[in-house]
């Protein structure tokens with residue numbers, strides 16, 4: 045079993061396609077839609093695919109063939125290191141401890157492997173250093 | 179042993195002064211004791227980096243041709259106060275560009291000025307024989323204007339209450355985002371590195387004290403608004419908000435690294451400022467003051483779901499416990515978050531230490547001391563007769 049993060053972008057005509065259904069049914073994947081933004085110019089999604097590695101590969105090929113732009117992500121959010129003051133406000137906000145402070149350097153770092161893209165930290169960051177990769 | 183300001187400054191000028199940060203000196207005190215540490219160290223530097231809401235800058239734009247009074251002034255769309263002499267204005271950090279969209283305001287203008295960016299100035303005015311012009315629309319920057327200095331009425335609080343939220347909904351406060359059902363606890367002090375906790379009676383800090391302000395040099399101007407000396411103490415330092423200071427300093431020489439616009443979502447704006455104060459080790463008593471550690475400094479935990487000025491503290495918690503990342507509350511472990519950056523507070527104290535070591539920054543003896551006693555009055559709704 046593998047787990048991968050993706051950003052999908054699609055044009056308005058694809059909004060009604062049963063894409064996630066096909067991925068579950070044809071490729072036996074568990075799809076977790078973490079964020080979705082759909083408007084009149086199309087849509088963007090942050091998703092997590094879980095399943096057999098070759099099935100994930102095939103699902104990505106299927107998506108691309110369906111004219112969905114697919115980008116694999118290492119992280120759902122980006123922390124702007126120039127803007128971050130390492131205050132630590134995001135730490136108690138994050139439900140899965142994906143923001144943590146080094147006890148020696150007192151620097152705050154983001155652990156992308158833990159992040160579930162809930163977004164709670166984004167409006168909690170006073171200097172506005174955190175943003176979704178959507 | 180005793181040391182005078184003059185002796186310390188002679189050593190600084192000879193680049194001979196021994197300087198340690200308020201964090202570094204703790205190790206020395208532990209290994210050698212107060213007496214020995216007093217002999218060795220001349221100056222201890224403190225630092226903090228946090229939200230200093232009561233901040234703003236005085237600006238003088240220079241005169242246009244023909245001249246204008248500038249009654250109503252805006253900078254990048256943010257209103258600045260122009261009820262001063264012609265072409266002077268005060269831009270407050272918390273002023274919003276737009277009440278609906280709270281994401282941009284005075285703090286951003288100040289940060290951008292410090293960063294050397296162009297700022298859109300618009301002003302209009304009534305006309306007079308002295309100032310015939312009605313309006314002006316132009317760009318300014320730190321390079322083009324005359325004076326530009328911070329004057330902050332209330333900065334570097336000595337200590338501050340902690341925040342939590344007993345209610346069922348998330349609260350958006352100046353103490354950050356508070357999750358429901360006591361979901362988290364936030365705090366805002368550099369604790370053992372914090373300037374006013376290292377000289378709790380303000381024996382060496384008074385009007386005229388030269389400080390590190392926003393990456394440049396500033397001075398203590400006055401007692402801060404809401405300065406009070408009546409807060410209960412523990413281990414010699416106040417438990418909760420007590421003294422504060424009014425600070426002044428040239429925006430030129432400051433750096434965006436230490437002057438940062440902060441946006442507390444759905445609450446409003448603030449200015450993140452790095453501030454450092456040097457503490458001269460005049461005698462063993464001063465060394466005893468700077469020996470304060472996070473496990474000896476306590477703050478009261480307040481429930482921000484109670485929307486009243488009379489919140490009863492739930493309990494008192496030490497900064498050592500807060501910094502562990504988790505505190506105990508009603509039998510549960512609750513995660514903590516700091517609003518002030520200890521990482522940056524360390525950089526501030528370290529930078530000030532370097533300036534002093536290199537002989538670039540000498541110490542000043544206060545011109546006048548801060549009030550020894552001051553209580554804070556609430557505001558009551560009263561009649562004209564009641565108040566005289």
Ligand code: SF4
Nearest residue numbers: 128129131132134169
């Ligand atoms: S809340 Fe923002 S500024 Fe503070 S540590 Fe987290 S990312 Fe950095």
Ligand code: SF4
Nearest residue numbers: 138159160162163165
């Ligand atoms: S998006 Fe959610 S899970 Fe990810 S770091 Fe922010 S608070 Fe944590």
